[in-house]
Amino acid sequence: xxxxxxxxxxxxxxxxxxxxxxLQCPYCSNPLELEKVGEEMDTADWRxxxxxxxxxxxxxxxxxxxxxxxxxxxxxxxxxxxxxGLYTNxxxxxxxxxxxxxxxxxxxxLEHVQISFQDSTAEIGDRIxxxxxxxxxxxxxxxxxxxxxxxxxxxxxVHRQNLHHLDAMLELAVELGAGRVxxxxxxxxxxxxxxxxxxxxxxxxxxxMVETIETARIRLKGLLAIDFVTPDYYAKRPKACMGGWGRxxxxxxxxxxVLPCHAAETITSLAFDNVRERSLQDIWQNSDAFRAxxxxxxxxxxxxxxxxxxxxxxxxRCQAFALTGDARQTDPACxxxxxxxxxxxxxxxxxxxxxxxxxxxxxxxxxRRQVRPAAVPQPG
Amino acid sequence: MTARPVxxxxxxxxxxxxxxxxxxxxxxxxxxxxxxxTFMLDDTAHAVLAHCDGATTLNGIVDRxxxxxxxxxxxxxxxDVAAMLQDLADKGVILA
Numbered sequence: 001x002x003x004x005x006x007x008x009x010x011x012x013x014x015x016x017x018x019x020x021x022x023l024q025c026p027y028c029s030n031p032l033e034l035e036k037v038g039e040e041m042d043t044a045d046w047r048x049x050x051x052x053x054x055x056x057x058x059x060x061x062x063x064x065x066x067x068x069x070x071x072x073x074x075x076x077x078x079x080x081x082x083x084x085g086l087y088t089n090x091x092x093x094x095x096x097x098x099x100x101x102x103x104x105x106x107x108x109x110l111e112h113v114q115i116s117f118q119d120s121t122a123e124i125g126d127r128i129x130x131x132x133x134x135x136x137x138x139x140x141x142x143x144x145x146x147x148x149x150x151x152x153x154x155x156x157x158v159h160r161q162n163l164h165h166l167d168a169m170l171e172l173a174v175e176l177g178a179g180r181v182x183x184x185x186x187x188x189x190x191x192x193x194x195x196x197x198x199x200x201x202x203x204x205x206x207x208x209m210v211e212t213i214e215t216a217r218i219r220l221k222g223l224l225a226i227d228f229v230t231p232d233y234y235a236k237r238p239k240a241c242m243g244g245w246g247r248x249x250x251x252x253x254x255x256x257x258v259l260p261c262h263a264a265e266t267i268t269s270l271a272f273d274n275v276r277e278r279s280l281q282d283i284w285q286n287s288d289a290f291r292a293x294x295x296x297x298x299x300x301x302x303x304x305x306x307x308x309x310x311x312x313x314x315x316x317r318c319q320a321f322a323l324t325g326d327a328r329q330t331d332p333a334c335x336x337x338x339x340x341x342x343x344x345x346x347x348x349x350x351x352x353x354x355x356x357x358x359x360x361x362x363x364x365x366x367x368r369r370q371v372r373p374a375a376v377p378q379p380g
Numbered sequence: 381m382t383a384r385p386v387x388x389x390x391x392x393x394x395x396x397x398x399x400x401x402x403x404x405x406x407x408x409x410x411x412x413x414x415x416x417x418t419f420m421l422d423d424t425a426h427a428v429l430a431h432c433d434g435a436t437t438l439n440g441i442v443d444r445x446x447x448x449x450x451x452x453x454x455x456x457x458x459x460d461v462a463a464m465l466q467d468l469a470d471k472g473v474i475l476a
Contacts, residue, residue, distance in 0.1 A: 009406060009407070011418055012418070057404075057406050059402075059404060059411060059413060059418050060416070060418060062416065085402075087400060087402075087413035087414075087418075089416055111398040111400075111413075111415070112398055112415035112416065114415075149397065150398065151396075151397065151398040151399075151415045153415055179396070179415065179472045180415055180416075221384050221470050222384035222386075222469060222470045222472075223383075223384060225471060225472050
C-alpha cells in the first residue's frame with residue numbers, strides 16, 4: 001500500500017468504557033497503568049464517538065472494559081450504537097448485571113453477550129479472577145442471557161493452571177447454550193507479561209490442547225463454533241495480530257485515546273490521539289500511531305521480502321516492543337526473528353517454574369509499576 | 381445435547397437469531413452480521429440468503445435461483461446452494 005493512499009475503512013470498534021472491574025485476572029489485557037474513573041469519557045463523548053465509528057465504516061461495536069456494566073449509561077450507549085446501525089456485542093465478566101438490567105440492554109438493541117470464564121470450576125476460576133463467588137454468578141448470568149433470547153459466547157482464557165480442564169470448558173459452553181466458544185491462550189503483554197512464569201503452558205499441554213480442539217471441532221460441528229487462539233510462544237509463524245495494524249479495528253480507551261489494538265499503549269515510543277480532540281476519521285486516516293505500522297512500507301527485514309508479509313502483517317507490534325524494545329522488529333514469535341530462540345527458551349523455562357504467585361490486576365498493583373519493555377534473558 | 385443441523389431438500393432455512401442481513405452502503409456490499417463476526421457476501425451468496433425466510437424450502441430456493449440465473453444447470457445450482465447453506469449452518473449463521 002502506498003503511504004499516501006487512504007486506508008480501507010475499519011470494520012469494528014472496541015469501546016473500552018472503563019477500566020473498573022470486579023475481577024483481577026492476572027492476564028488482563030488492560031494496561032498496567034489503569035485509567036481512573038475521573039478520567040473516563042462522559043455519556044455525550046461516548047455517544048459522539050459511537051456515531052463517528054459508524055460513519056467511518058464500522059459495522060460492529062464491542063462494549064468492553066474493564067467491566068462495561070459498571071457504567072450506568074451502558075443502555076444509552078447500546079441504544080446509540082443500535083440507532084447508528086452498529087451490531088452490538090457486550091464483553092462482560094457477568095458478575096455485576098442482573099436480569100432486569102439485561103432486559104433493558106436487550107430492549108436497547110443488544111444482540112450478543114460474551115461472558116468471560118476463568119475456568120470450568122468455581123475453585124480455580126474464583127482464584128484466578130481474584131473474586132470469591134464470581135464463577136457461580138457467571139453461571140446464573142449465562143442462563144439469563146439465554147432466557148432473554150440473546151446470542152451467547154463463552155470465553156475461556158487458557159494457561160498452565162487451567163488447561164487440564166479444557167474438555168470440561170467445552171462441555172460447559174454447550175451446557176450453557178453458547179453458540180460460540182473462545183479458547184484463547186494468554187497473550188503476554190502488560191499484566192500477563194508480569195505473570196508469564198505463572199501462566200506459560202508446557203509443550204505437553206500444547207500438544208494435548210491442539211488434539212482436544214481438533215477432536216471437539218468434529219464432534220461439535222454445527223452445535224458450537226470454536227474460536228481457538230494458539231499460544232504464539234510455541235509457534236513458527238506469528239499471528240496476523242488485529243488483521244494488521246490499522247487495517248480492520250480500532251480501540252477507544254476509557255479516556256478516549258484511540259488505539260490500533262487494546263495493548264498498543266504498552267508501546268511507549270508511540271503517542272496516541274484522543275477522540276475528544278480529533279475526529280475518529282482524522283485519527284484513523286492520519287494519526288501518527290495508526291500510520292506507524294500500517295501496511296508493509298515500515299517493515300525491516302526479514303519481513304520486507306517475506307512472502308507472508310500480507311498474511312501475518314509482521315505479527316504483533318506490542319510483542320516485538322515488549323521483548324526486543326523496538327516495535328519495528330519482526331515479532332519474536334516468528335522463527336525468522338533473531339529473538340525467536342530466546343523466546344522459545346523463555347517459554348520452555350517458565351513453563352516449568354514452580355510456586356509463582358500472581359500479581360493480580362488492580363489499581364494498587366498497577367500504580368506503582370512503570371510500563372517498560374521486559375528484558376529477555378540471554379541464552380547461556 | 382442436540383445433533384448437528386443437517387439440511388434436507390425440504391428444510392426451510394432461516395437466519396439464526398441475532399444474525400442480521402445488512403446492506404453496507406459505504407462499501408456497496410451485502411453483509412451478514414453475527415456475534416463478533418462479519419461475512420461479506422458476493423451477489424450469489426446474497427441471492428441465496430435473501431430467500432432464507434424460514435418458509436421457502438431448499439428446493440424452493442433452488443427454483444428461484446434457476447429463474448434468476450437461467451443459464452446455469454439446475455443440478456449445479458442445487459449442489460452449490462446446498463453446500464453453501466450447510467457450511468453456514470455449521471457456522472451457526474442459519475438454522476436448518
